[in-house]
Amino acid sequence: MTVDRTVGMFGGGAGEFTAPAQSPTALEAVRLAKRYRGTWALRDCTLSVPAGRVIALVGPNGAGKSTFLHLVAGLIAPTRGSVRIFGEPVGQRAEALARVAFLAQDKPLYDGFTVAEMLRFGRHLNPGWDDALARQRLAELDIPLNRKVGKLSGGQQAQVALTIAVAKRPDLLVMDEPLANLDPVARHDIMRSLMAAVAETQLTVVLSSHVVSDLTNACDWLVVLNRGQVQISGEVDELLATHRMLSGPTELADGMAARMPVISDSRSERQADLLVRTGPGTPLRDPRWKVSGVSLEELVLAYLRRPDATALPRPTLTTT
């Protein structure tokens, strides 16, 4: 049954309930590139994301996700190009470091420290540390402060790491595969407390994952990296609203494909299924075609299979 998804809002119209248009740019990368020993991990990466978003960075393994996040966190320096966070360049300066929190994939913590000592670590190393927030979060999660970090469960360790990142009170929280190596309950718990933190502190979050389904409900902006380049960058609702699966007779497929960008095209003798990107104001009223919406997962998969297809903002964004 695709009835519910055969919505009539064909041709745009989504995005009217989105965050205010004047929200500043949280994250801006301009022609960002990184080379490791002769191999480009990231090349010519340009994107711009407004503040207050939860940004999903997806892509296959080796697409450059970690490299991109490490560049944003200031852990590595770009070979070319630049990254700015709220207009300021990232790098090894205390003010720049204070603006970004980073949660590495393994969620490293000092195993021999107690949870309370980890909080003290955060307090000593961050002028903007919010100790009340940290303690409240840990109390809500029932994580004992006097327990050694190494004795906590994987999910609890991830929560402590997230708490430290959030209590730093950054403008931007960068998370590299936050859900990897966690059991389903812990994954859900982490996302719940992350979303609560976003609701509470107006954080902008960038998180990477190679599992799109983990992010479907949590993220409202999607960036797809493929082979070191940005393939999609856009608001999730808008992407979903501007992509349609068209099913119709094969003999009409070529005509349809000529009218709009086709991301995926699968044809049998009788029926063709085209995943198309529709611009604003391109209505389709041909009754021979069945129009249905696509899920985020289908959309990402279709793009990853076609590395040359891109869905990037139209050039209205200012670049510096």
Place this chain on the structure above:
Amino acid sequence: MLWLTWRQHRMQVLLTTALLAVLGVVLLISALGTAEFAAQNAPAPECVADTPACSAYLGEMNERIRTVGELLGWLSLLAPAVIGAFWGAPLLAREFEQGTHQLTWTQSVTRRRWLAAKIVGLGAAVTLGGLVLAGMVEPWLAAFDVPPYNVDRFDMSWFRLVGILPAAWWLSAFVLGMATGALFRRTLSAMAVTLAVCALAFFGLLRAPSSYATPERVVQATVMDDPAPDDSLYVTSYWIDGSGVKYTSQERELALAGPCGTDQTTKKYAKCSFSHGYRQVTEFHPADRFWQFQWTEAGILLIPALALGGVAVRRTLRPRI
């Protein structure tokens, strides 16, 4: 920052302090016992070694200094190695190994400040530890320096336990460990390399101090008990003939076998060799070179260690992970 350094490395700090304290107690007991023994039993300073009272005293003092001295001898090798392996090597290697550098480097403190706090804080602690060791060994040695027994700190048994050398050895081993840790990024390999390099440096430099300067030379034509002055560093002694040609003892023995006999231990034999134109040469470093030699060895250790440390610090500060 200092809190973090202390929290991460308090085990090493506490353990080292405890070991130094134990050693302090051992040295104190030994020194007090020796001082008491010397006060009661020291014969006249100018006693002749062969007299029973004199030799008994010297023998007892020797025995007393030997038991603790052996321990200290090992310490001058082991302490720097252990400092390098357990203070220096894990300092950065463990962070890399456990990925915690990614946590710490993304807090609001720059890498430079974080690294400075660690290196300066722990480096100062290590240096202080070395100075404390020297400060404990010197009074202990002084307790034995009751004539006719003579101890001097220029002696190779004590040279690396007094003055600034313990501090120099400890600090350079610490910096070496830190640097290998930063370069290898593996605690165990950094420890192994640090231990190996410390041992190499120790045995390589074991006899090196005598060549830190050109030794002074005494040419004797009469029998002297001890040609090198008190508290000096003996280097070597050999024989020359009237024209200054150097003789090994075997060559001299052969040449003198006829006129002087073969019993070389007697003063008569020595007199006989002098009368045949042979002169005994003794090379030594006078006592006032003590500090010069201390600083020379400190430089030999610290300059390469700090250079390596500088490379490691530069690499760590570079924005890479």
Place this chain on the structure above:
Amino acid sequence: MIKFRLDPSSGVATYLQLVHQVKHALRLGVLVPGDRLPTIKEVVSDLAINPNTVAKAYRELENEGLVVGRPGLGTFVRRSLGGGSTADHSRFRRDLAQWVRGCREAGLDQEDMEALFALVLADFRQEGIA
């Protein structure tokens, strides 16, 4: 207060699911004017969804005049929902029951009926737009 739940397999946008659930509760009388909706933080820490999604759902409900946001206090129900009178409802229900009976006799099963119903609804909707 109502508790939201999500049906990930429905294919309906998350914010619409929230809107539908509030409307459903309004129709059934579970929510009445004056009731407070859960705060955004409560919803997201329960469902692990993006706060903007909840905000969007609440804005939509507010635009329809069903709820009103009072800054610092929360979002409150303004009016209840339900097209037609109760009498109409029972009449349509009777008619529908009759239709179902007819379908049964003609050999249609539940899925056939659902498909038919959805198809007719979709036809109407398309007409409405075109």
